[in-house]
Amino acid sequence: MTATIAIENVGKTINRKKIIKDLSLTINEGEVLGLLGPNGAGKTTLIRMIVGLIEINEGQISVCGHDVEKEHKDALGNIGAIVENPEMYPFFSGQKNLDYFARMHTNVSKEKIAELVDFVNLTDRINDKVKDYSLGMKQRLGIAQALMNDPKVLILDEPTNGLDPAGMQELRRHIRMLAKEKNVTVIVSSHLLSEIELMCDRIAIIKEGELIAVENVKEEAKQHYHFKVSDREKAQALLQEHFDMTSQLNEDYLVVELPSELSDVSSIVKVFVDNGIALYSVEPKKHSLEDRFMDLTTENRRI
Incomplete structure (x- = not known):
């Protein structure tokens, strides 16, 4: 398997408190990884380091072979992310939102946007205002926006917050499709363990800043x-x-x-x-x- 993300002996200290402790983890191409842990375990801190929002004190994180700190632009060019509810302009249509975000990237064609809209199954509602979308539809629109730059990595922090069972099933299906059809590496952080069990290939459990377990979800449980x-x-x-x-x-x-x-x-x-x-x-x-x-x-x- 090809490693998309390599986290090597990473540590993070905030206000003299060690938040992440000597953490190492490899995540493979086309894999859906569930990032689990109690509140305050360090999950969000780790995600923020992966996407370059906060400094890494110790160790190294690379994305597609690019060091997040030394090759910041090249590393982040391979990442798309949604943190909780996607931020969209509610009085714009879904199409107008995507057109606006497309300007932030280079070479995102109308055909590319149409392909993404079809992939997330929003073709029939793409011209409706986002304020009239269900939360599940907003999540799908957010996935389309996050995929505009053809990222190799998609990071979803608590993506199921507020979703009803139908919306969670919809999101799960699209995550599995991304991994299988587009070979995207997906990291999902969530407290809904039943959903993680259904959508992920492996889980990584963090407690008090330490990686305490990495397990294959699909293996038969004891x-x-x-x-x-x-x-x-x-x-x-x-x-x-x-x-x-x-x-x-x-x-x-x-x-x-x-x-x-x-x-x-x-x-x-x-x-x-x-x-x-x-x-x-x-x-x-x-x-x-x-x-x-x-x-x-x-x-x-x-x-």
């Missing part, structure tokens, strides 16, 4: 099983003895995370029954992105 048994403590000891497997006790169940070679629960059931433990129920529980996020951000875990 499978948990809830065993309701007559003696949870004895069952837990048997799992350790026979399978060298740790488990957790909650109020009603024994919670077991099964590796692939034990995906068939029958071997566990047999051990329980052979040792006089009554089994009342077995319930599979998929370990979702939200579960993984909470595990990582509420414990002091690292990659």
